[in-house]
Amino acid sequence: MEEENKIEEENKIEFCIDTPSKAFTNHLNVPFNDRIILSAPFGSGKTYFLKKYFEANSDKYETIHLYPVNYSVAKNEDIFELVKYDILFELMGKPVEFKEIDFKRMEFLPFFLQGNIPSVVDVFSPMLNAMPLIGRGVHGVYENIKTLYSEFEKEYENLNKDEKQSSINYLEAFTQQKGSIYEEDFYTQLICNLINQLKIEFEEEDSEGNKKKKETVLIIDDLDRIDPEHIFRILNVFAAQIDKDGRDNKFDFDKIILVFDQHNVRNIFKNRYGADVDYSGYIDKFYAHKVFEFDNSKALKDGLNSYLRRIKSKDINLGNPSDTVNELLAYILFTLIKNNQLSIRRLLKIDATQFIFDKTYPVKISSEYSIPKSHFKILIIAEFLLFLYEEWQDLLQSVKLSQDKNEYGDYDANRVIEIGIKCCLVILDKNSHQLKSNNEKTYEYIDKKGKQSIDYVLQYERYDSEVFCQTKGIKDLDTKNDKRDMQLFPILYDTLLMIEEEGLLADK
Numbered sequence: 294m295e296e297e298n299k300i301e302e303e304n305k306i307e308f309c310i311d312t313p314s315k316a317f318t319n320h321l322n323v324p325f326n327d328r329i330i331l332s333a334p335f336g337s338g339k340t341y342f343l344k345k346y347f348e349a350n351s352d353k354y355e356t357i358h359l360y361p362v363n364y365s366v367a368k369n370e371d372i373f374e375l376v377k378y379d380i381l382f383e384l385m386g387k388p389v390e391f392k393e394i395d396f397k398r399m400e401f402l403p404f405f406l407q408g409n410i411p412s413v414v415d416v417f418s419p420m421l422n423a424m425p426l427i428g429r430g431v432h433g434v435y436e437n438i439k440t441l442y443s444e445f446e447k448e449y450e451n452l453n454k455d456e457k458q459s460s461i462n463y464l465e466a467f468t469q470q471k472g473s474i475y476e477e478d479f480y481t482q483l484i485c486n487l488i489n490q491l492k493i494e495f496e497e498e499d500s501e502g503n504k505k506k507k508e509t510v511l512i513i514d515d516l517d518r519i520d521p522e523h524i525f526r527i528l529n530v531f532a533a534q535i536d537k538d539g540r541d542n543k544f545d546f547d548k549i550i551l552v553f554d555q556h557n558v559r560n561i562f563k564n565r566y567g568a569d570v571d572y573s574g575y576i577d578k579f580y581a582h583k584v585f586e587f588d589n590s591k592a593l594k595d596g597l598n599s600y601l602r603r604i605k606s607k608d609i610n611l612g613n614p615s616d617t618v619n620e621l622l623a624y625i626l627f628t629l630i631k632n633n634q635l636s637i638r639r640l641l642k643i644d645a646t647q648f649i650f651d652k653t654y655p656v657k658i659s660s661e662y663s664i665p666k667s668h669f670k671i672l673i674i675a676e677f678l679l680f681l682y683e684e685w686q687d688l689l690q691s692v693k694l695s696q697d698k699n700e701y702g703d704y705d706a707n708r709v710i711e712i713g714i715k716c717c718l719v720i721l722d723k724n725s726h727q728l729k730s731n732n733e734k735t736y737e738y739i740d741k742k743g744k745q746s747i748d749y750v751l752q753y754e755r756y757d758s759e760v761f762c763q764t765k766g767i768k769d770l771d772t773k774n775d776k777r778d779m780q781l782f783p784i785l786y787d788t789l790l791m792i793e794e795e796g797l798l799a800d801k
Contacts, residue, residue, distance in 0.1 A: 308338060308596035308637070310345050313589050317346060326582040327548050332555040333587035335517050336636020339552050342587060343512060355491040356510045357383045357546075365523035372530045377480050380511070380544065381487075389487045485545045492547075508547035516553035521561045532578055551579055593630065593637075597623045603645040604677075617712055618670050622677060624709045628782070634691035639681065648680050656797055664728075666798075671716040675792050685793045692786045713781040715764055717788040718749055720797070726751045738784060745780075 320326065333339050347356045359379050364372050494504040519527060531551070542549055555576070562572045601619050629635035650673060655663040666672050682688035722736045729751065736747045749764045792798060 307599070308341065308589065309592040310342050310589060312592065313342060313587055314346055314349070317342075317585060317587075320582070320585045321548070323582045327542075328579060328581045329548060329550045330555060330576070330580045330584045331550055331552050331587055332584050334554050334631075334633045335557065336633065336638055337587065337630065338589060338593070338637040339587055340514055341637060341641070342589065343514070343550070343552065347510070352495050352507075353497070353505075354508050354510050355387065356512055358512045358514060359383075360515045361513060361527055362515050362518050364527050365520050369526065369530055372527060376530075377484060380484055381480065384484065384487045387487070387491060389490045391487075481543065485543075488545050509545070510548045510550060511542075511544070511546040512550045512552065514552040516551060517557055521565070524558065524561065525565065528579070555584055590631075594623065594627055597626050600640060600645055604648050617716075618673050620709060621670070621713050621716065622674050624706070624713070625674065625678070625781075625785070629691055629695055632695040634695050635681070643681055648677060650676060654798075669716075669719055671720055671788060672792065672797060674716070675789055676798050678789075679798065689786065689789055689793070692782060692789060695782050696780070707779055710779045710781040711764060714747065714779065714784055715749070717781075717784045718747065718764075719751070721784065721788045721791060738787065 317331075320329070331339060331343070343356075343358075347354050357380055359376065361372075361375075364375055367375055488509050491509050492506045494506050497505045513531065516524060516528070528551075531549075558576075559572050562570070562575065598619070601623060626635060626640075630637065650667070654666045656666050656669060656672065657663045678688055679685065682691065718736055722734060725736070726732060726734050731750060731752070733748065733750050736749065738745055738747075747764055
């Protein structure tokens with residue numbers, strides 16, 4: 294087990310969070326900003342960021358991190374009980390004290406008897422009946438005592454039934470009702486007590502020279518993974534626990550952070566309640582200042598290069614960020630993530646060191662040629678993408694739903710896209726070029742902007758280690774103008790589809 298943990302630690306990807314951390318710190322420090330929405334597309338690293346951020350600031354914050362994905366199967370009144378369970382479970386691992394009161398048995402006995410008089414009398418009934426001669430007489434006395442006690446309880450209750458007491462009893466009934474917004478049972482009060490224990494002083498001082506106290510933060514994460522049928526029901530349960538009894542929230546947290554993609558939630562809201570219903574008016578109650586839009590694009594690019602460097606296959610070189618395959622694959626992964634078609638969570642789960650590329654498998658291009666798979670860069674990329682997605686159907690669907698982004702960190706996106714198009718054409722137009730070198734060809738395709746034309750020349754000799762082509766021009770056939778805004782993903786989709794249909798990745 295230790296060896297497995299060591300390997301997992303070595304393979305773990307680290308994404309720099311410096312840039313969003315500065316913005317998030319400023320956001321947290323806005324006065325009275327006690328309710329926060331952190332928004333970003335699903336799988337963009339929100340959970341990773343929050344975990345790393347609060348680990349780095351553990352001297353200032355104590356966090357309770359909840360993942361309410363499974364709450365959707367519960368009734369409304371049960372959801373709050375699940376929240377209490379999860380919070381209490383998390384608190385068990387925090388530096389808090391569960392107070393104990395040590396009563397001696399004889400000190401506790403009067404309190405026990407007072408609360409259990411009917412049961413105590415019932416215990417002695419069989420014994421009295423069994424006593425000879427006087428048993429029946431004593432038993433008769435017992436019956437009278439029991440009747441008298443019942444009358445005593447009834448009159449005592451009536452005596453105390455004034456208007457004020459009736460009102461108090463009525464209100465107290467709500468505080469004990471499970472799932473009620475007014476609930477103040479033992480466990481709710483216990484959680485409040487334990488949360489306040491975490492608010493200890495630390496070295497930093499405020500503007501008045503007083504030592505600051507740690508702030509407690511409740512993070513409600515992965516809300517965009519909840520079934521759309523239930524997300525607003527669960528959000529409403531959380532909303533009902535805010536601003537009760539003069540406090541900011543039911544459990545005395547200093548801040549509550551809700552984590553989801555607000556653009557996705559807005560679309561779900563409109564589909565469910567209609568385009569005319571005011572989404573802003575609904576969501577406003579969940580944040581005090583403004584929605585924090587999380588973005589970590591540059592660090593994502595750097596993290597992807599680090600991730601690809603972990604591939605140890607001796608048959609391919611992905612260790613150099615300037616290598617064509619590395620550069621193109623990083624661009625494709627980046628674009629898939631930005632289009633919500635690949636999650637950072639998935640990348641973190643997949644161990645890139647386990648990727649094995651069989652360079653010797655022959656690819657039959659024509660009746661004359663069978664060339665080792667490693668000579669085609671797009672096949673290396675296709676095989677790695679399939680390694681990530683595991684199923685062709687999922688991979689093809691994700692590529693089909695993606696569009697090229699105009700930003701890619703420090704890279705010139707058009708240059709990388711052109712590299713990708715060259716790599717794709719080697720396979721995609723193989724029936725036309727037949728691996729004949731220096732033969733000028735034209736490939737036509739359709740993307741979302743219309744008909745496109747690519748003029749290219751294939752470059753390959755029998756003893757080369759790579760098949761590649763040079764593009765001579767890319768034109769928009771509808772306007773006859775040079776096409777500057779090139780799109781890789783339509784061509785990439787067609788190429789991957791051909792690779793899958795013709796079985797060019799061996800048994801993949």
